[in-house]
Amino acid sequence: MRIRISKVTALTGVLALSLTAGCAQGGSVGSSSDTVSYWLWDANQLPAYQACAKGFERENPGLHVKITQLGWDDYWTKLTASFIAGTQPDVFTDHIQKFGQFADLKVLQPLDDLGIDASAYQPGLAANWTGQDGHRYGTPKDWDTVALFYNQKLAKAAGLTAGQLNDLSWNPKNGGTFEKAIAHLTVDKNGRRGDEKGFDKNNVKVYGLATGGAGDADGQTQWSTFAASAGWTYTDKKRWGTKYQYDSRTYQAVVKWYFGLAKKGYLAPFSDYNSSSNPQNVQVAAGRAAAAFDGAWMISTYAGFKNLDIATAVPPAGPTGRRATMMNGLADSVTRHAHNLPGALKWVKYLSSDACQQTVGRYGIVFPATPAGTRAAVTAYRKKGIDVTAFTKPVADKKNFTTFSYPITNYAADVYALMRPEMQNIYGNGASVTGLDKTNSQINLVLSQ
Numbered sequence: 001m002r003i004r005i006s007k008v009t010a011l012t013g014v015l016a017l018s019l020t021a022g023c024a025q026g027g028s029v030g031s032s033s034d035t036v037s038y039w040l041w042d043a044n045q046l047p048a049y050q051a052c053a054k055g056f057e058r059e060n061p062g063l064h065v066k067i068t069q070l071g072w073d074d075y076w077t078k079l080t081a082s083f084i085a086g087t088q089p090d091v092f093t094d095h096i097q098k099f100g101q102f103a104d105l106k107v108l109q110p111l112d113d114l115g116i117d118a119s120a121y122q123p124g125l126a127a128n129w130t131g132q133d134g135h136r137y138g139t140p141k142d143w144d145t146v147a148l149f150y151n152q153k154l155a156k157a158a159g160l161t162a163g164q165l166n167d168l169s170w171n172p173k174n175g176g177t178f179e180k181a182i183a184h185l186t187v188d189k190n191g192r193r194g195d196e197k198g199f200d201k202n203n204v205k206v207y208g209l210a211t212g213g214a215g216d217a218d219g220q221t222q223w224s225t226f227a228a229s230a231g232w233t234y235t236d237k238k239r240w241g242t243k244y245q246y247d248s249r250t251y252q253a254v255v256k257w258y259f260g261l262a263k264k265g266y267l268a269p270f271s272d273y274n275s276s277s278n279p280q281n282v283q284v285a286a287g288r289a290a291a292a293f294d295g296a297w298m299i300s301t302y303a304g305f306k307n308l309d310i311a312t313a314v315p316p317a318g319p320t321g322r323r324a325t326m327m328n329g330l331a332d333s334v335t336r337h338a339h340n341l342p343g344a345l346k347w348v349k350y351l352s353s354d355a356c357q358q359t360v361g362r363y364g365i366v367f368p369a370t371p372a373g374t375r376a377a378v379t380a381y382r383k384k385g386i387d388v389t390a391f392t393k394p395v396a397d398k399k400n401f402t403t404f405s406y407p408i409t410n411y412a413a414d415v416y417a418l419m420r421p422e423m424q425n426i427y428g429n430g431a432s433v434t435g436l437d438k439t440n441s442q443i444n445l446v447l448s449q
Contacts (some may be wrong), residue, residue, distance in 0.1 A: 022026040036343040039068045039092040041075040044300060048203025048363040052356040056347060063343050083107050086337070090344035091351075094138050094333040095189040096128055096406045097218070100240075102333070103131045106412050109334040109341070114349050121352075121369040122395060125329040128405055132240050138331025139352035140369035143361070144296035145403065146221055147390035149281075150185075152309040154206065154290040158184050158193070166390075168316035171225065172257040178316040181206035182266045185290040194266050201265025208279040209261065210289035211268040214423035217415045218406055221280065221293045223258045224326050230254050234407035242410050242447055246419070247440040252433040259427045270428035284310070296327070296391040300365055303386050312390035314401075325394045327403035329369060367391070414446045 017426065040049060046069045053065035068089065070078060076098065082088040083105075094102070102108050112135055118126035150165060158179055170178035171316040185208035186194030194208060214221035232251045235241025239435035246253060248256035261267035268289055272278065285305050293315070294302070302310045302421075315323045321440030332351045338344040350356055357368035361376025364384055368374055374392070381388045411414065422439045425431040 032332050034062050034340075034341075034343070035064050035066050036091065036340050036347045037066050037068065037089040038347065039070065039075065039079065039089040041070055041072050041093060042297070042366075043069055043071075044365050045360070045363075046149070046394075048360040048365060051359050051363075052351065055355060056350045057360060060343075060346060063346065065347060081358065083335070086204075088335040088337070089340040090340050091332055091334050091348050093141065094129075094331045096328060096408060097412060099129065099138065099331075100408055100412045102409050107336050108137040109338060109344075110137065111139060111334060111345070114139065114345065114352075116140075116352065120354075122329070122371065122374065124327070124403070124405065125331075125369050126283035128239065128329060128408060129187065129331045129333075130239075130411075138333045139298055139348050140332040141332050141351065142366045142368050142373075143327055143329040143395075144367060145327050145391045145394050146225060146293055146295050146315065147325070148291055148313040149284060149294050149298070149302050150313060151284060151287075152311050154185060155311075158290075160184065162311060162313070165235055165313040168313075169230075169318070170316045171319050172230065172253040175257065175261070176316070179261065179266070182261065182291070183264070183402070184208070186266045188265070193224040194264070199265065201263075204265050206284070206287065207268040207289045208266045208291060209268070210283035211262070211270065211273045212280045212293065213273045214259075214270065214420070214427040216423060217412075217419035218326075219423075220326050220328070220406070221295055224256060224440055225293065225315040225324050226258055226318060227251055227254045228324035228402055228404050229315070229320055229322055229328075231318075231320045233404070234428045235409060239405075239408045241407065242444075244407070244409075244415065244440055244443050244447070246436045255423075255426060255436070258434045261428065263430070264266035270424065284308075296367060296388070299381070299386060299388060299391070303384065312387070314390045314393060317400075320402075322402050323394065323400060324404065326406065327395065328406060409447060411446050415443050418443055418446075 049067060050109050053067060056065060057063060079092060116126060116136060116139055122143055125140040125143055130136050155165065168178040168181055170176040180195065183194035186204060187206045188200040189203045189205050190200060212221045218224060230250050232248055236243045247373060262269050268283060281292050281298055281301050283289040315325050317323050334344045334348050334349045354370050354372050357370045357373030358376045360366065361368045361373040362380050364377055364380030367377050378392060379387060394403055418439055422435060426433060
């Protein structure tokens with residue numbers, strides 16, 4: 001444990017020294033450069049933000065936005081390296097999963113003076129980007145929820161209607177109507193369904209549910225919807241919790257049931273999953289799985305599958321009687337030692353404005369953070385023939401749905417490093433969920449430092 005903590009401490013020191021050195025070199029804060037550098041990772045969103053950049057440049061003659069798009073994995077590796085080397089962008093797309101670590105390392109510029117009005121965005125999005133020190137470090141950008149994508153042809157063959165799939169419920173004892181539906185969608189090599197006599201769980205042709213892996217520390221598109229609808233929360237506080245709760249019997253019952261679906265042959269096994277080449281959407285596209293939990297950022301991908309008619313359904317209701325989905329919201333952050341700080345602040349303010357967010361919405365690739373931006377996106381999706389109700393309803397219907405955020409704490413990288421192998425051991429090797437007690441104690445020890 002001391003080794004892990006010292007690594008974080010050492011990284012903090014390296015960043016502090018490099019950023020101090022960076023200030024003494026050419027890229028100083030508030031330089032007179034006419035270029036604002038901006039990084040993002042989603043290639044699908046690049047055209048929309050290029051359009052925003054044109055609008056920004058018209059309103060700010062003399063300023064130019066240089067956009068760099070990188071793949072997800074390369075993005076975070078190069079961003080971290082850029083902080084150390086002093087080559088960081090002025091503004092970058094930030095993820096709540098990374099926010100705690102960046103805030104702790106003090107590489108983000110406070111944005112309190114931008115006058116961000118939390119009520120101008122979908123509820124909760126602005127609050128997530130306030131640090132423990134009370135300062136704002138991100139402006140709301142967009143949001144997403146998780147829903148069940150399913151192959152309509154396979155659902156029809158199983159005798160399951162859209163109405164039925166949108167009215168499922170589950171519990172950790174017998175899985176409820178959700179497990180029954182997933183079992184019936186599962187077909188072995190001999191054509192027997194998962195709920196039929198003689199079903200061969202060791203030779204499955206089509207799994208009822210695709211796998212997105214073990215879920216690591218957050219389980220966003222795996223078990224999070226079930227854990228939340230059972231009344232569980234990641235930490236003791238909504239934001240900046242000091243104790244994780246993976247030792248909860250409620251949580252462990254959910255995990256045991258969820259990965260138990262794989263033992264029964266209904267959920268694709270862990271061996272079928274590879275995050276880079278065989279994620280949920282690929283399994284569905286190949287006809288290997290009938291359904292998959294996935295995020296709104298994948299809507300266009302599923303809609304683009306040739307020869308497949310994909311629809312979506314809301315998550316099943318849990319033991320609490322409510323349906324739950326993680327509502328993740330990205331933000332744009334300014335680096336603390338931006339090479340063009342004045343320009344960066346203007347750009348990030350523009351990114352969070354209705355002008356830019358409606359522009360992005362009209363591309364129909366993501367739900368922007370402002371209500372007007374969201375409405376523009378819904379209209380754009382509708383014009384493409386895509387129904388996004390399963391994603392927007394949880395945000396609008398507070399009576400029947402619970403939305404929740406990624407866990408926001410310090411030492412997020414350490415939590416991930418400890419939870420990832422433990423969850424993979426449970427899913428891949430059938431390890432007991434009680435092993436999470438020890439892992440949770442290790443995590444909370446780190447947080448207590």
